[in-house]
Amino acid sequence: MEPIAPDAVWLRPGQLADRAGVAVSTLHYYESLGLIRSRRTAGGRREYRRDTLRVVAFVRASQRVGISLARIKAALDELPHDEPPTTRDWARLAREWRDDLTGRIDELTALRDDLSRCIGCGCLSLTACPTTNPHDRLASEGPGARRYLRSAD
Numbered sequence: 001m002e003p004i005a006p007d008a009v010w011l012r013p014g015q016l017a018d019r020a021g022v023a024v025s026t027l028h029y030y031e032s033l034g035l036i037r038s039r040r041t042a043g044g045r046r047e048y049r050r051d052t053l054r055v056v057a058f059v060r061a062s063q064r065v066g067i068s069l070a071r072i073k074a075a076l077d078e079l080p081h082d083e084p085p086t087t088r089d090w091a092r093l094a095r096e097w098r099d100d101l102t103g104r105i106d107e108l109t110a111l112r113d114d115l116s117r118c119i120g121c122g123c124l125s126l127t128a129c130p131t132t133n134p135h136d137r138l139a140s141e142g143p144g145a146r147r148y149l150r151s152a153d
Helices: 013-020 024-032 052-064 069-077 087-121 134-141 146-152
Strands: 046-049
Touching: 013 024, 013 046, 013 052, 024 052, 052 069, 069 087
Parallel strands: none
Antiparallel strands: none
């Protein structure tokens, strides 16, 4: 990995990719979606502002917890583009996502706990489980995982 000078403001794609732990093609993909921005040198080469490292880290962390790239883009569109986002900008974004992430945690916890109980009971009946779906009553509510869809709405 090529070291980045401490005073470097602009990074070449390879430098950014190495430091961010992604492929250069990932940077190009993120750029095509409008998640990150670059400038072109006089020779036509891309350069990324150093603070793009933080944006790439945010995108990757958000994807790991299941947030869509469209939602990530909407959040990033609220940040300033002409200068690096401040700590205050990132804190505001974190506050806005806090309730959503707490909801996701609650859903995952419920899914984990219910799966343990259902697999543990041994009946393995998806249509007539006497505990969670007696007489297949959830079928009348529509297709899909009704208990989990309800909490997501």
